[in-house]
Amino acid sequence: MKFLKTAAVIAGYPAIFVVGLLAGGYVGAYVIHGNQVTSSSADPDFERAAFEYALESKDEAIRARALNAHLEYLNWTAGDERSFPSYLASDRGLTLARLSALWQRLGDQTQSALYLEKATSYCPEMKWRHCDGNELLINAARLDRGAIEEIFNKKR
Amino acid sequence: MRNTLKLAGYGVALVLGLGLGLYKGEEYGRTRAGIVEFAETLRRDPFESIVFEEGTDEAKVDLIRAQLAFKDRQTAKGAPLASRGETDYVIGYARLAVFSELKGDSVSAADYLQRAIAHCLKGKRKDDCDAEKLRYLADLIDHRKALPEKDAK
Numbered sequence: 001m002k003f004l005k006t007a008a009v010i011a012g013y014p015a016i017f018v019v020g021l022l023a024g025g026y027v028g029a030y031v032i033h034g035n036q037v038t039s040s041s042a043d044p045d046f047e048r049a050a051f052e053y054a055l056e057s058k059d060e061a062i063r064a065r066a067l068n069a070h071l072e073y074l075n076w077t078a079g080d081e082r083s084f085p086s087y088l089a090s091d092r093g094l095t096l097a098r099l100s101a102l103w104q105r106l107g108d109q110t111q112s113a114l115y116l117e118k119a120t121s122y123c124p125e126m127k128w129r130h131c132d133g134n135e136l137l138i139n140a141a142r143l144d145r146g147a148i149e150e151i152f153n154k155k156r
Numbered sequence: 157m158r159n160t161l162k163l164a165g166y167g168v169a170l171v172l173g174l175g176l177g178l179y180k181g182e183e184y185g186r187t188r189a190g191i192v193e194f195a196e197t198l199r200r201d202p203f204e205s206i207v208f209e210e211g212t213d214e215a216k217v218d219l220i221r222a223q224l225a226f227k228d229r230q231t232a233k234g235a236p237l238a239s240r241g242e243t244d245y246v247i248g249y250a251r252l253a254v255f256s257e258l259k260g261d262s263v264s265a266a267d268y269l270q271r272a273i274a275h276c277l278k279g280k281r282k283d284d285c286d287a288e289k290l291r292y293l294a295d296l297i298d299h300r301k302a303l304p305e306k307d308a309k
Contacts, residue, residue, distance in 0.1 A: 009162060016166050017173040024177020025184070033185030055199060081225030084218040090207050127215035139206045 060102060067099050089125035096122070097133075097140035190236045197237070200226075216298070217255050224248045242279035246272050250290040251298060 051073065054066035074082065074092055082088055096119035103111040116133050123131035207219050224245065230238035249272035256265035269287055276285035295301040 013165060013169045017169040020170040020173020020175075021177040022173075024174040024179075025181035026177075028178040028181025028183070029185035029188070030181075032182055033189050081222045081229060084222045084225075086211070086215040086218040087207070087222045090211070090215065091203065094203065094206065127212045127218075128210045129212055130210070135210070139210065142206060143202055 060106060064099065064102055067095055067102070071095055085125060086127040089122045090128070093119045093122035093126050093131075093136060094140055094143060097136035098144060101137055101140050101144065186236050193230070193235050193237045213255055213258065217252065220248050220251055220255075242275045245275040246279065246290070247293060247297065248272075249275065251294040254291060254294040254298070254300075 051066050051070050054062050055070065057063055057066065071092065074088060074095075082091065096115050100112045100115035100119060103109075103115060116137070119136050120131070120133050123136075128135070204219060204223070207215055211219065227238065227244050227248075231240075249268045253265045253268035253272060256262075256268060269290070272290050273285050273287070276282070276290070292301070296303065
């Protein structure tokens with residue numbers, strides 16, 4: 001009996017250590033940095049980052065979903081730094097052009113043409129020097145290559 | 157006596173655990189926030205360089221204002237990768253001042269220039285804060301002037 005009691009006391013130390021570890025870890029990760037990133041799906045920054053990971057995906061289905069989600073997201077960014085009119089229009093136009101290129105790759109000409117038409121409809125708001133379907137598709141391809149490729153092997 | 161020792165031991169274990177947990181947890185939280193920020197930057201960067209290359213002056217003004225607003229938001233939430241320096245603000249406001257001036261709006265041009273100078277004086281290069289130098293910087297960045305030739309050595 002005495003042996004068991006001693007064992008319980010000894011086991012208590014690591015147990016309490018682990019409790020402290022968990023509590024400290026929680027405070028460190030989620031309380032101190034909680035305003036910078038949260039796991040709540042209501043947090044727009046976190047949502048955006050999730051889209052942005054998906055946009056780099058190689059799987060066309062995931063890309064299409066992410067691009068559509070991104071368009072949807074742009075609809076409720078009022079007050080955000082993206083709400084400057086030409087900035088927002090450029091983002092919408094380029095995202096639609098990427099969807100057009102995506103449907104082109106998948107072989108659906110009608111969808112591709114539809115999205116390109118939608119993309120060019122943003123041209124007047126985008127305030128670019130030249131803005132037509134071709135120009136948008138060229139730049140959409142630059143975005144499709146992905147940021148890392150774009151930065152390190154810049155081909156124009 | 158033995159009870160006191162036992163309790164003190166538990167206290168020490170708790171404090172050690174809390175300390176190590178805080179240290180490692182903070183590291184994890186910082187890394188996680190950094191990854192989210194990096195993902196965001198990875199997408200913004202090529203998009204913004206396309207707008208910079210293709211846009212008219214009007215689009216560039218919106219782009220600069222968007223970048224400054226983004227920087228404000230990053231600074232407000234203490235984002236781990238955001239630079240704490242003033243350079244982005246100085247260059248941003250200097251460029252906005254020149255764009256306003258080109259549009260003929262001298263009131264907001266003066267306002268933007270004031271802000272650029274105020275941010276510049278908060279930074280490290282206080283000698284380079286006069287209007288002329290800021291104007292030169294803005295002209296270089298927006299390709300109104302060619303980059304200076306390198307001195308032959």
